[in-house]
Amino acid sequence: MSWLGERIAPARLGRDFRWLMTASWSSNLGDGIMLAAGPLLIASMTSSPVLVASGAMLQFLPWLLFGLHAGAIADRFNRRRLVIGANAVRVVLILALVVFLFTGTANIWIVLAAAFLYGCAEVFADTTSGTLLPMFVRKEDLGIANSRLQAGFLVANQFGGPPLGAFLFAIGSFWPFLLQALCVALAAILVSRIAHTPIPPRENTAPTSVHTDIAEGVRWLWRNPPVRMLVIIILVFNVTWAAPWGVLVLYATEHLGMGEVGYGALTTASAIGGLLATGMFGWLERHVSFATLMRVCLALEVVMHLAFALTTSGVIALVIMFGFGLYSFIWGAISTTVRQRLVPHELQGRIGAVNMVGVFGGMVIGQGIGGVLAQTWGLTAPWWFAFVGAAITLVFVWRPISQIAAARPAEETAQSDEDSSDGDSSDDAD
Secondary structure, three states, X not given: OOHHHHHHOOHHHOHHHHXXXXXHHHHHHHHXXXXXXXXXXXXXXXXXXXXXXXXXXXXXXXXXXXXXXXXXXXXXXXXXXXXXXXXXXHHHHHHHHHHHHHHOOOOHHHXXXXXXXXXXXXXXXXXXHHHHHHHHOOHHHHHHHHHHHHHHHHHHHHHHHHHHHHHHHHHOOOHHHHHHHHHHHHHHHHHHOOOOOOOOOOOOOOOOOHHHHHHHHHHHHHOOHHHHHHHHHHHHHHHHHHHHHOOHHHHHHHHOOOHHHHXXXXXXXXXXXXXXXXXXXXXXXXXXXXXXXXXXHHHHHHHHHHHHHHOOOHHHHHHHHHHHHHHHHXXXXXXXXXXXXXXXXXXXXXXXXXXXXXXXXXXXXXXXXXXHHHXXXXXXXXXXXXXXXHHHHHHHHOOHHHHHHHOOOHHHHHHHHHHHHHHHHHHHHO
């Protein structure tokens, strides 16, 4: 393997990881293309704010409706085949939309229906994809592996995809979606190359209903304080984060006077910060404890909200957003790694789904709160809400973070207790 290849995907992570990483990058490029082309397509068909907002809402609704079910199904069946199948459904849906666009028969209702169905398939694809990594990457390597997957998200989804989607849409409305279909199809092919085939973890047990499986996952989560607290932290911080984020475009263009280009630059600054964090993550993981990193990231989140509430400078806002991208990337890699290390393989789908439902549920709640606050008290009000809410939350979770970062899987704890017991027996014998 070349020096660059070793830096991107160290050989110790294995061939299966490289297939999964490349598939993730390809899928993220397709999603990034749709990130720009989707809203442009809807806006070209209607000027109704309700319908335009509905297009955005359909990104979150499938997670709230089917997220838990997707997690239970991911824990029931062959996970690699589920990812391939869900991506195949996504390809079919996109190609159907391409046909409607190419023939000129598409309308807003067809587009919204396609967006919703695509989102449903995406829930199953993304939920199941999140269960694959812990199955063939060692626990001690999950941090660097997750950082590489997130780097692909930043480059393909945030950097490359949106401008490419906008450019292709200007050439012809169907072109970006055709390329998206090719990206998702390539992702399915790459996942099929994974040699390690996950075996259904409960194939020898009595059959149960999906709702029973969901309840089992929720009970496990409730009885596991470190993972439960981590999910709660993510939920609450997504509420506070989404409150100002929902009106960020108005904050940037009206309050800061940055214009449309300046608003786009904020997103770019965040992505640049995240990219810098990808190069730092390996060193940080080796030299700084996860507990310290988690506290620093959440503390910076509080400071960022305060800084945005106070500033009236677009330049300062760009600097703040750069810092946000840097620490939010580190937080995302750490929180995902900690959860994957602590959750048993047979529950990865369900616990990961609960986490994602919390993420999107928090975003929906936060955006609703932010819209009301901005309408009533002005565009900085959501930032003040986020600052106070995040600060109060940080006070309550400061100490539990140590327990979250230091927690070990139940099977490792049991093995440690067994070894200690064996040692005591040997001492007694002596």
